[in-house]
Amino acid sequence: NKNPYMDAIYNSSSADHPNDSSHLAKISFDETEYNFPAIHEGDTVVHSFKFKNSGNARLLISDVNTSCGCTKPLWPKGFIRPADSGFIEIKFMTKDKPGEQEKIITVVANTKPNTTELLLKGYVKPKNSR
Numbered sequence: 001n002k003n004p005y006m007d008a009i010y011n012s013s014s015a016d017h018p019n020d021s022s023h024l025a026k027i028s029f030d031e032t033e034y035n036f037p038a039i040h041e042g043d044t045v046v047h048s049f050k051f052k053n054s055g056n057a058r059l060l061i062s063d064v065n066t067s068c069g070c071t072k073p074l075w076p077k078g079f080i081r082p083a084d085s086g087f088i089e090i091k092f093m094t095k096d097k098p099g100e101q102e103k104i105i106t107v108v109a110n111t112k113p114n115t116t117e118l119l120l121k122g123y124v125k126p127k128n129s130r
Helices: 008-009
Strands: 027-029 035-042 044-053 061-066 071-074 084-092 099-109 115-125
Touching: 008 084, 008 099, 027 115, 035 044, 044 115, 061 071, 061 084, 071 099
Parallel strands: 035 115
Antiparallel strands: 027 044, 044 084, 061 099, 071 084, 099 115
């Protein structure tokens, strides 16, 4: 079960220039935190975090981890060229999740450092408060 992208992650273009930080993919988000408006339990929050590869090497997002199974990420597979943009879409299902919510989303990519954290937060009104 070998991931064909793993070689690219471990041997990204920085392998050719190990001490040259100018040859790096860099992920820059328009925002790293999204505060959703109060919603009712059972509703779904969908938010797209826009990013750009502001480095000068190809960017590869290898994984997007969430702090809860109720939060599903969708991200571009394959390389993102320098100066190109993309979106990481987060779906948060609020069933059985009343009250204040904070979901941490960890983006794993061939960047330095190799993780970037995003935050989705807001208030879910309990079912019985309709």
